[in-house]
Amino acid sequence: MSANATMERYIALWNEPDATVRRAAVAALWRPDGLHLTPTRRFRGTEELVARVTEAYDRFVGGQGLRFRSGGELMRNHGALAFDWVMTPEDRKDKVLAAGFDVVLLDSDGRIAADYQFNEPSEALDGPDGQVERYLAVTDAARHYLPGARLVDGDGVHEGPHSIAAALVDGGARLLTGSTSAQHDALRYRWRQDSTDERSGERAEGVDFLLHDGTGQIREHHRFTRTGRYAG
Numbered sequence: 001m002s003a004n005a006t007m008e009r010y011i012a013l014w015n016e017p018d019a020t021v022r023r024a025a026v027a028a029l030w031r032p033d034g035l036h037l038t039p040t041r042r043f044r045g046t047e048e049l050v051a052r053v054t055e056a057y058d059r060f061v062g063g064q065g066l067r068f069r070s071g072g073e074l075m076r077n078h079g080a081l082a083f084d085w086v087m088t089p090e091d092r093k094d095k096v097l098a099a100g101f102d103v104v105l106l107d108s109d110g111r112i113a114a115d116y117q118f119n120e121p122s123e124a125l126d127g128p129d130g131q132v133e134r135y136l137a138v139t140d141a142a143r144h145y146l147p148g149a150r151l152v153d154g155d156g157v158h159e160g161p162h163s164i165a166a167a168l169v170d171g172g173a174r175l176l177t178g179s180t181s182a183q184h185d186a187l188r189y190r191w192r193q194d195s196t197d198e199r200s201g202e203r204a205e206g207v208d209f210l211l212h213d214g215t216g217q218i219r220e221h222h223r224f225t226r227t228g229r230y231a232g
Helices: 003-015 019-029 045-064 126-136 161-171
Strands: 030-037 042-044 066-070 075-077 080-089 098-106 112-120 145-153 156-159 174-183 186-193 205-212 218-225
Touching: 003 019, 003 045, 003 066, 003 080, 003 098, 019 030, 019 045, 030 045, 042 045, 045 066, 075 218, 080 205, 080 218, 098 186, 098 205, 112 174, 112 186, 126 174, 126 186, 126 205, 145 161, 156 161
Parallel strands: 030 112, 145 218
Antiparallel strands: 030 042, 066 080, 075 080, 080 098, 098 112, 145 156, 174 186, 186 205, 205 218
16 A cells, blocks of 8 residues: 555544444554554553544544645655645635644554554653754763664664764754754654755755653654755
8 A cells, every 4th residue: 555545544544434434444454453642641552543533533533524634745755645634614624723743653564553642742851852963963962862763764774873863964954943852762853954955945844753761861752844845
């Protein structure tokens, strides 16, 4: 299944009125032990996932006549997807009542292993922004990563702290834009490239998604870059 098809089927699932079809869609999208995480809740396995989707459908779609829709560009890299979504009235696509952002990690068969859902806009938090500023500083980057850590970006998979640090240095410094979102073992933040491209006069923007241990050491880092470019 293509990345676009996965995102489209994922969003369609939350609008599906037929309980039997919803269950089949959950079973097809997630692997049997797959996860769905929100800032305050955690769901694992088909039964909990079906209950979660049904709860959202009954409250927002069936109960209030609302609809979940794609909110913009799909970003992807080796085994991971990231995308914005919005919730609007059925007949008013332009009236956004709620918004969010999902990072979906896929297994080798293309099924969802873990789905991290974040609310938008991000709430300002005291600790994580300072922590992320340290992560974005490319100097001495290796010390933030566990020995078996990996960075996944548009260039491929970089394994081990020193390989990761070299890739981050090559990519150039990033600046934090907005607030950091934190939940469970994850951090998510938006960034903008510090310097403009010499030829185009533009700078890249994107999203980083980090999985860490209890001490803040990073075990997995996904860097998503938007395909659009922005004037410096």
